[in-house]
Amino acid sequence: MSSIAAFQSQTASMIVDIEKKQFQQFVNIKDHMEKHSTYNLVPDKYTAEIKAVVSDFEIRFRDIKKIEKLVEFISYLFNNSINHSDIYEIATKFADTFQMDHVILQNEIITPHCDIFLKARSSLGLDFWALVSNEKYPSLKKCVEQLHSCFGSTYLCESAFSYLKQTKNKHRSRLTDAHTLDSLRLAISNYKPDFANLAEDAQTQCSH
Structure with missing residues (x-):
């Protein structure tokens, strides 16, 4: 998912680079422009091609965009910046994505923040979820497992x-x-x- 975000940022940078006619990321074009100073390059021709790639890319990965916040949440469960409004939004997204009860999910998202055992082991990354009890957090664990299955081995x-x-x-x-x-x-x-x-x-x- 981070690679997708990086690619989108890179393409945006390419478009700006061409529009400003700096060509720092296009050494061949820059070399050509230096050798042929009278050549009139039309930026729109090149930016249109890049924008077409970006548009196609967004269509192909639109489902990934829908679960981006959920993946971020399970990766940083104990993020101190998360407030009650965020928890409500995350619970809603989980419930809508995996057809589960919103209230149950909201309670299961709040409870771990008071669990000293889990907090002490939050540095384990995604392996941390293996320690989360299936009996205590059945709905949340099921959501996490389904999210993990989206990013299996190639x-x-x-x-x-x-x-x-x-x-x-x-x-x-x-x-x-x-x-x-x-x-x-x-x-x-x-x-x-x-x-x-x-x-x-x-x-x-x-x-x-």
Whole structure:
């Protein structure tokens, strides 16, 4: 999420750099301008391209933007700047995002701030949530677990792309999307069918 925010800030800086014709981030353009002083560069042509990328980027990551405050909250649970108004807003966002009871979530967000055991271990980062009781904070823990699942390892994604490249080659041009999906499931899944049980359930053909 921090990488997304950094990219958006960088693109904004690029636009300002071009509009002011400084070109500190575009050394090739700057070099060209110095060599051809009479060249009239139109900034709008370049800023329009960058803005198009930014717009597409925002569309692709709009769901991430919706949970940004929630991720920030679970990362800094004991932030001293959080007030009752913030807690109400965070509880509302959690409740709307994960379809849970607002009042229960609000109480579960307030309670940890009075828990000395949890406060003493707040420096553990995201590992801190493993110490939070499921019995005492069931709704909040469920929300946190679902948020954590959004940022899992990219291994499966990378494996899927690698296998997809092997599967959909020029020699298998007639492979349907359904069959491709089935192939990907087999490739990246650890599931092993119980062939013995399947064979027992199957109706065998009687000899004639």
